Amino acid sequence: MTVCEFRPGLEGIPAAESAISHVDGHKGILEYRGIKIEELAEKSNFLETTYLLIWGKLPTKPELDAFEHEIRYHRRIKYRIVDMMKCFPESGHPMDALQASAAALGLFYSRRDLHNPAYIRAAVVRLMAKIPTMVAAFQLMRNGNEPVRPRDDLGYSGNFLYMLNEREPDPLSARIMDICLILHAEHTMNASTFSARVTASTLTDPYAVIASAVGTLGGPLHGGANEEVIEMLEEIGSVENVRPYLENCLQRKSKIMGFGHRVYKVKDPRATILQGLAEQLFDKFGMDKYYEIAVELERAVEEKLGHKGIYPNVDFYSGLLYRKMGIPTDLFTPIFAIARVAGWLAHWKEQLEENRIYRPTQVYTGYHESHYIPMDQRY
Numbered sequence: 512m513t514v515c516e517f518r519p520g521l522e523g524i525p526a527a528e529s530a531i532s533h534v535d536g537h538k539g540i541l542e543y544r545g546i547k548i549e550e551l552a553e554k555s556n557f558l559e560t561t562y563l564l565i566w567g568k569l570p571t572k573p574e575l576d577a578f579e580h581e582i583r584y585h586r587r588i589k590y591r592i593v594d595m596m597k598c599f600p601e602s603g604h605p606m607d608a609l610q611a612s613a614a615a616l617g618l619f620y621s622r623r624d625l626h627n628p629a630y631i632r633a634a635v636v637r638l639m640a641k642i643p644t645m646v647a648a649f650q651l652m653r654n655g656n657e658p659v660r661p662r663d664d665l666g667y668s669g670n671f672l673y674m675l676n677e678r679e680p681d682p683l684s685a686r687i688m689d690i691c692l693i694l695h696a697e698h699t700m701n702a703s704t705f706s707a708r709v710t711a712s713t714l715t716d717p718y719a720v721i722a723s724a725v726g727t728l729g730g731p732l733h734g735g736a737n738e739e740v741i742e743m744l745e746e747i748g749s750v751e752n753v754r755p756y757l758e759n760c761l762q763r764k765s766k767i768m769g770f771g772h773r774v775y776k777v778k779d780p781r782a783t784i785l786q787g788l789a790e791q792l793f794d795k796f797g798m799d800k801y802y803e804i805a806v807e808l809e810r811a812v813e814e815k816l817g818h819k820g821i822y823p824n825v826d827f828y829s830g831l832l833y834r835k836m837g838i839p840t841d842l843f844t845p846i847f848a849i850a851r852v853a854g855w856l857a858h859w860k861e862q863l864e865e866n867r868i869y870r871p872t873q874v875y876t877g878y879h880e881s882h883y884i885p886m887d888q889r890y
């Protein structure tokens with residue numbers, strides 16, 4: 512076996528063979544099963560894209576109809592899950608509520624039959640169907656309201672916005688939310704997907720796989736960055752303050768949230784699409800001053816850091832869109848999770864198809880031949 516040098520963050524080290532998605536970070540290309548993200552954002556919808564990611568092909572009309580029907584049927588969550596969520600502190604972060612609720616599904620659907628395609632499909636449907644309901648339910652319950660029952664006549668994203676805001680969304684917002692979910696659905700071997708695959712490789716249940724990935728996504732260097740972008744734009748406060756703010760960050764060597772990527776060395780293609788969607792939304796519902804600040808910040812960061820390959824990533828413009836739809840900042844990352852469940856499940860299924868438990872090695876840097884020191888001799 513070849514012994515590799517240690518690479519912090521496993522940079523450049525393949526952790527799996529995968530046919531699900533591909534990124535060319537120098538050309539700014541992202542493909543799901545070979546189809547460019549721009550084409551899917553224009554022509555597909557989130558459930559069709561989910562089917563593509565998980566089963567490796569675009570569904571026929573009957574296949575898609577059947578999948579959508581199953582998802583609609585399974586959107587409701589058990590009252591005991593609702594009761595459990597009611598006990599969560601309202602000050603808790605919705606990502607923690609989601610992680611706990613996703614893990615709790617394993618208590619209710621505990622049969623594990625990983626070799627059975629029907630079991631895999633049922634788990635996919637349950638997770639895809641119930642996670643948006645759980646996110647919306649926590650949002651309502653932490654504000655002292657009862658959760659809203661899902662509506663069978665609404666599509667996936669329209670129903671999610673309906674459950675969240677207790678009113679039917681306008682068609683543009685529902686379509687934009689659906690495109691946002693497509694854009695966030697999958698992204699090769701990022702930290703949360705790696706987490707999902709490691710957990711999957713132990714042959715545990717799919718609810719534990721998704722719960723571990725949700726926990727990983729929450730951090731500010733990964734999915735949590737979209738919340739911090741909005742906080743940063745609010746702190747900047749005006750277009751005039753963009754350059755002084757950036758100078759200050761550069762002097763302090765602090766990261767500018769929503770910029771930079773381990774793989775992309777040009778602007779993330781998803782950021783370009785999201786920016787276009789933001790403009791459509793602002794045209795219809797009025798400009799947001801934070802969008803103007805964001806555009807100026809992108810210009811200034813490109814001037815100062817473009818030579819290092821630091822450009823906007825997917826988290827830079829998504830928060831502005833969600834904010835305009837009236838979604839609270841701390842729900843941005845749970846929405847990222849709703850989308851990414853599709854990718855995590857595709858990796859779960861792929862991992863099971865040729866599983867070997869993850870068991871990497873380490874470079875030991877500690878002591879050898881030390882001795883136990885009695886308590887009264889320690890200092």
Ligand code: CMC
Pocket residue numbers: 520701731732733734735736765766767768769770771772773774816819821824825826
């Ligand atoms: N602002 C300023 N400088 C940056 C930034 C940034 N956002 N990102 C990277 N750099 C610089 C960094 O200071 C370093 O410079 P030098 O070589 O002079 O020390 C160089 O670029 C390489 O940075 P790194 O941190 O070693 O790169 P990484 O591949 O380990 O990290 C990253 C990638 C995404 C964690 C990082 O760019 C970052 O922290 N960005 C801000 C947080 C963020 O937006 N995260 C969302 C990531 S995309 C979606 C997702 O994964 O959920």
